[in-house]
Amino acid sequence: MAEPEIDAVVFDVLGTLVDEPAGIRAGIRALDPSLDDPRVERLLALWQRHIDREQRRVLDGVRPYLTSEALDLEAARLVAEAVGVDEPAAVAALARSGCRLPPWPDTVAGLARLAERFPLIGLSNAGRTALLELNAHAGLRWHQALSAEEARTYKPDPAVYQLAVTVSGRPPERLLMVAAHAWDLRGAQRVGLRTAFVARPAGDPPASADRFDVYADDLAGLADQLADF
Template identity: 85%
Template sequence: MSELEIDAVVFDVLGTLVDEPAGIRAGIRELDPSLDDPRVEQLLSLWQQHIDREQRRILDGVRPYLTSDVLDLEAARLVADAADAAGVADPAAVAALALSGRRLPPWPDTVAGLARLADRLPLIGLSNASRTALLGLNAHAGLRWHQALSAEDARTYKPDPAVYQLAVTGSGRPPERLLMVAAHAWDLRAAQGLGLRTAYVARPVGDPPTSSDGFDLHADDLAGLADQLDHA
């Protein structure tokens, strides 16, 4: 790889900086506290499968674009129906569950890591979350940005190149001067396709690289990433 010359760092948010499954899991428990752990995990999987499937259908042109807010509400209804517990059919309870996607805890290193990096480089959040959801989860998790961009502005979802182009356009920098940071190899591959430099950060809920991936940096956490950038 050529030497890294970076003007701004672009961060994936869901899974990379916040623990998305933990937040949704907490919402499911609030919906029905009587659920045992295996059942909660089943319902969490139902939620995740719905989001993944519907985003793919939108990317494939099978379904018109809908914001993450709409998909979260659909997922919440599916979970509430599957939970089959007293009171979960209440629309207010379903709406509250849908909003659990905005109440996601940051990983232990996230806040301090962002603060350290923000002292050196502009930071851009780039998320599949809607503009409204991104505002809520940024505030809840205490994420520090210089700019936060939602895939809603491109009316599509990552890994569509149009989403990564938002960061290129918003930063006013050529793609090779941007570093895309994510815990998902698929996310980094798509950014790489548009010419961005890439950094994989390991997370328990991420998508690890394969032997064929050639990302510029690999780090165990944001502190490790900052250390590498200090020496790049």
């Protein structure tokens, strides 16, 4: 990235800006405070497998599109059933934990710093309602927040990245997609966006064959690298 050709920065949200596993763990512990840590981790894995599988089924055309809130409710029912809880209010509270995710320690300050130089676009697999609650709970600052619900599919479907291209009014090569998930950045590359990988504990690290434009340990490091753009 030798030329100052970035007109806007597009951010993944789940896992990149908010600690998704931490929020779900908190919801599981609230559902049953007696659970020990290994059991919580197994239930978290159950939740994550369901979300990943069902989003893939939507992408493959096996099932119609459902919002992230609907998938979270399905996952919450599975987790609650596994611990023997069948109270609807408790299941609903667990499902809402998917929207109440803490930001990573550098997220809020990092977004504020980057927003001084670039328009910031959130681009999330979270549904519209979930994204609103996520943004409010984590204190995320955007100039525009876009949900995959607008495209009725999930990343890495090209239609989701195209939402950011359309809203920005710029060619894709003038947008920088930031994510902690290599699979997400590969999807953005297929649409022509430039890419920045930010390392997170819950992310999907790059493979040896991946070639992204920027690699950063955190948002401060990303902002440093973009300081001249």
